[in-house]
Amino acid sequence: MSGKPVAKRLVFHIGGYDPITSHVDAQRRFVREIARFQRTWSVKATVDGLHDTADEIRWNVTTTGPDWLVETDYRLVRWHDVIETFGDRSNGSRISVGILTLLDFVLAGTLWRYLQINWRYALFFLYPFVMFGLLMAAAILIGLLAFKITGSIPVAAAGGLFGVAAVLAGPWRWLHLGDLFDDWIFSREYIRFGNSEIEQRLERVATELVAAASNSAADEILVIGHSLGAVLAVDLLDRALKQDPDPGRNQIPVTFLSVGSSILKVGLHPKATRFRATMERVAKSRAIFWGDYQALVDPLNFYKSRPMAEMGLSTENEATVRVVRFSRMLDDHIYRRIRLNFFRLHGQFVSGNDKRASYDYFMLTCGPISAKLQTLAPDGAVPMIADDGGLIASAPLSEGELPSRPGAAA
Structure with a gap:
């Protein structure tokens, strides 16, 4: 085995426009879905240490295989209170x-x-x-x-x-x-006016992110945004870059994953000049790796798009685009049951899989292989994890052994 597996990871997750009303519900859903992850990949996981703050809901995840252990500090950035004010x-x-x-x-x-x-x-x-x-x-x-x-x-x-x-x-x-x-x-x-409450919160979380990049024992910092949360994740990263233009200088890589993203929902509006400038600064940062996951059957995301190009921005350091197929992630009877339920399909980006696939939310957030390497690898973690959940000795675990970063990939 080449390279070093991830042992500690810090995750900042920003969900979509989904009014989760309590920290208990948020963690319950996470625990339910990570159980599927355990069965699919023959691994074990424990979730504990629930801590609720004004800005985040936090818990700890410990995942283990025969020859690896990962400790994940998982932080769900709150904004359901803002959603509730609209409702x-x-x-x-x-x-x-x-x-x-x-x-x-x-x-x-x-x-x-x-x-x-x-x-x-x-x-x-x-x-x-x-x-x-x-x-x-x-x-x-x-x-x-x-x-x-x-x-x-x-x-x-x-x-x-x-x-x-x-x-x-x-x-x-x-x-x-x-x-x-x-x-x-x-x-x-x-787009037109911003949202002061969210902006103040993201500024505070950005301060945490910068501090973690400087002092954390994590092997990887992962910022993941689902649906409209991907827009807020871009905002978060831009604020972190303004506080520290090179957050990865202490050798803690920062990865940004937009999954089922609504970046173009906002970025294509002519008045979204502020957001497009924010997006360009984040994309150009050499300190951040950006992967964008899209799915054909999900009408709530932009399938086979190149976000930077579609917004008319520089593609010099654009996202690595990966197209995923939910039909290959789920048991046939489950996929048939939900394939016309577009909201449930959209939620599959943050749910557990029934089959091993190139995209797996829990392998990305809690697995022993960095999210960046999983995104660069054509088949994700599949060829790197054995049937018993152990690491495969011959699997490429260093960036140099993987294809160069593409602008768009199938």
């Missing part, structure tokens, strides 16, 4: 601002850019607004039908109001339209 707005406010957001993205040409790069993502953007429009049309039809039957305007108005109330009480919640409206409303506000 606490009245439905009238959410609907009116949501329609304004729709017009903003359409008139600015962002929807057209989505269509050019990934039509599935354009449909995802349109889905909540079109669905809401159809439901409102149904409510109006109820009022018209009431008028046709009774000839009474008051009865027709009451019927229409009943239809609207039924929509807000039922499909609005069942179809998660409120959360989807809020997701796009937040994105528009972040």
